[in-house]
């Protein structure tokens with residue numbers, strides 16, 4: 303039997319799976335082709351509505367789709383990949399920290415293990431702070447915020463994700479300081495200065511203090527220490543400090559200076575290994591510059607890999623990745639946002655609606671997408687001040703898969 307192994311349960315592998323099944327689903331059903339997913343998380347996390355979850359507008363169970371539901375024809379292994387042997391075409395993994403290492407052979411391997419915050423670079427962050435990429439970490443932050451109503455919060459990292467998060471936390475009534483090592487926030491959007499200015503204005507309107515030119519260096523249970531020697535009193539530090547690609551041993555010779563797996567135009571790393579998303583360096587088909595690390599590019603990369611793997615299994619040559627981009631979007635509270643579509647900037651309600659349509663389209667579960675719409679419709683009838691007051695209640699845990 304032929305076996306395709308997908309590492310990770312994020313956007314890349316979900317879309318590689320879907321495309322592969324569209325092309326070779328018959329072979330999977332007949333037992334000629336096995337798709338195995340090795341993922342450290344049992345669910346696919348839809349990060350797009352993180353701000354809405356934190357602000358208590360969208361229920362958390364809408365944003366987690368169990369992999370068994372999202373990839374029903376695949377064998378799911380809940381475990382962490384620990385190595386790849388590209389000569390023998392095997393992957394090693396553990397089902398738990400103390401579990402023995404197991405091995406799995408593959409014919410084609412898709413690496414979609416994404417990235418994580420560099421917690422080791424900030425003393426105390428792993429122990430006392432919050433990160434957002436691991437299983438249930440966003441929900442853990444939402445739970446924590448309910449225990450410190452109105453308390454001061456430090457968000458480290460002034461990229462778009464950090465700025466959105468700061469706004470969402472402020473919408474819950476917390477005093478927020480956004481700490482950023484660069485000289486201005488939202489640098490990924492520098493080609494759209496009007497939108498960056500609008501983002502900064504949204505933060506100012508919510509009373510978010512923005513500290514630029516300093517970095518978070520230490521976290522204790524009651525303080526955040528910054529590189530300029532200042533100390534902020536807070537029991538809540540959240541890291542949105544950029545990302546480091548997850549490194550799976552055995553693939554190091556193909557990494558770039560940022561730890562991303564270098565990919566060819568086909569998205570192959572080396573024969574039999576494919577990569578995209580936050581773990582990979584994918585060149586834009588026209589500019590040849592690395593594409594941004596965001597969900598859209600991970601999704602499109604995954605789609606392309608699914609097609610390429612199907613072609614490889616049929617003995618055909620892989621084609622080049624040709625996707626040129628669409629746009630990007632960010633939200634600053636209910637009904638307000640910034641977005642860019644094919645280079646055209648939008649702000650306010652139009653931008654927010656564009657983002658909503660775009661994100662709903664890419665949610666892996668139609669039922670959950672409908673649930674998000676229901677949550678937003680419910681929220682629309684509540685004034686912003688009342689919304690803040692009910693944030694903790696709406697954001698309370700709901701059973702996963704509900």
Ligand SMILES: Cc1cc2nc3c(=O)[nH]c(=O)nc-3n(C[C@H](O)[C@H](O)[C@H](O)COP(=O)(O)OP(=O)(O)OC[C@H]3O[C@@H](n4cnc5c(N)ncnc54)[C@H](O)[C@@H]3O)c2cc1C
Pocket residue numbers: 309310311312313314315340341342343345346349350351352381382383384414415416417434435437463548550578579580581595596597598600631632
């Ligand atoms: C809080 C937050 C908000 C965001 N908001 C937006 C947004 O609004 N718009 C946007 O476009 N992008 C957004 N992003 C970025 C977007 O989520 C990522 O670019 C996207 O998830 C990358 O997809 P991926 O498939 O490469 O990795 P991921 O979706 O991160 O998936 C990685 C998978 O690999 C698993 N994994 C990790 N290590 C291992 C291992 N060793 N073995 C097995 N499995 C492993 C993980 O558990 C996970 O299932 C946001 C990210 C965050 C954290």
